[in-house]
Amino acid sequence: MKSTLWNRRTFLKMAGTAGTAAFAFKAHALERVTEAAQSVAGLTPEEAAKDEFYWREIQLAFKLDRELINLNNGFTCPMPRVALDSTFRYMEMINMLPVHYQGMVAGNSETLRRRMANEFGCDKEEMALTRGASEALQIVQNGLDLKAGDEVITTEQDYPRMLTTWDQRMRREGIKVTRLQFPVPATQDFLYNMFEKAISPRTKVFHFTHITNLTAQLFPVKRLSRLARSKGIVTIVDGAHALGHFPFKLHDLECDAYGVRKEMIPRFWPLQAAPEQQDGDIRKFESIGTHPWAIRAALGESLAFHQAIGAERKAARLRYLNMRWVNALKSNPRVKVLTETSEPPQAWGVMAVNIDGIDVRQLATFLRNNYRIIVVPLVGGAPPNSVFDYQALRVSPNVYTTLEEIDTFVEAMGEAAKSGVPESPDPIPGYPAEVTV
Secondary structure: OOOOOOOHHHHHHHHOOHHHHHHHHHHHHHHHHHHHHHHHOOOOHHHHOOOHHHHHHHHOOOOOOOOOEEOEOOOOOOOOHHHHHHHHHHHHHHHHOHHHHHHHHHHOHHHHHHHHHHHHOOOHHHOOOOOOHHHHHHHHHHHEOOOOOOEEEEEOOOOHHHHHHHHHHHHHHOOEEEEEOOOOOOOHHHHHHHHHHHOOOOEEEEEEEOEOOOOOOEOOHHHHHHHHHHOOOEEEEEOOOOOOOOOOOHHHHOOOEOOEOHHHHHHEOOOOOOOHHHOOOHHHHHOOOOOOOHHHHOHHHHHHHHHHHOHHHHHHHHHHHHHHHHHHHOOOOOEEEOOOOOOOOOOOOOEEEEEOOOOHHHHHHHHHHHHOEEOEEEEOOOOOOOOOOOEEEEEEOOOOOOHHHHHHHHHHHHHHHHHOOOOOOOOOOOEEOOOOO
């Protein structure tokens, strides 16, 4: 396929030939995204974030239901077409003769390990490819030797699945789990001092999020990791909402487990049994028996799509979309944003907001029923779930989100703030208090 320098004229020409464009996306979707990037190559990420011609190309790279406005990508989000097609392709390939092709696909996963490690900044021998973030974290949470009385310091606003894991170790083995509370938004110094003051002679683990899944509160990972190492404390960082969201390199964070630092691998037991010969091998964490490999194999196309956009450009676009509604609503005295929005950026694709006097569960129901906007209401629960005393809507657009969709959210929130929302007999359940995750 001949390479083409993309510009507005090229874009408008293609937009007028919808059938051709649709076919080209199916056959050459990744190439189109890569070529489209040439039109913004000379722009800063912040300038590129405002180029709607470029982002229209990215939007077309997804199969979406535009009858709904999805502002809950912080929960889970759709794969781009290339990754979805890749999953189906590997499924069909393996299905032809599983005993033959399954091993072939599995063997090729070392290529993915190397590429993922290069992109996110760690040694390939520190990168384990698990089935999800919760499994990865539970491997290190359950894999570290602790005895009765040993202390884990975490926060009340960590992910519920991870808090439940520590709770089970507390009930089963008698370890101590200290859960710290903090206001939102909080400063980096406040969070650092909070952990420093909580250290006791029995403290063995710091467990905290890179950014929380609630308000996207950013934590000072490197500073906390250095503090922990100076005290002989292990650091476990939950990066589920950070990796691929905004640019950073894992080796710069200096934590013990995000991936697992190579020298720390022998200290963690695998979640499922592995032979002794693998004690120092990152692959021991992948020993889960026979399982389908198609989804893991599709990571290759997902990574390529991420790289075609670029981490800096992606983060700038997500922040641009969120700041569009923040700036439109911030003058309303009833609207409160619970995420730090000042410069330099500490939040990108996830922010939290509420309207004074309106229950967020009823507000979420109003947005869905009247504007077909999908958001999640945040309501604090009781242990072992997250515990917090605020309510908020979590707003998390994606690279496929349009300005029109953001402006519709602004309109809906303005109406709710002005006129209130009706009381619904079946409000959308709050997260995490009423949802098991």
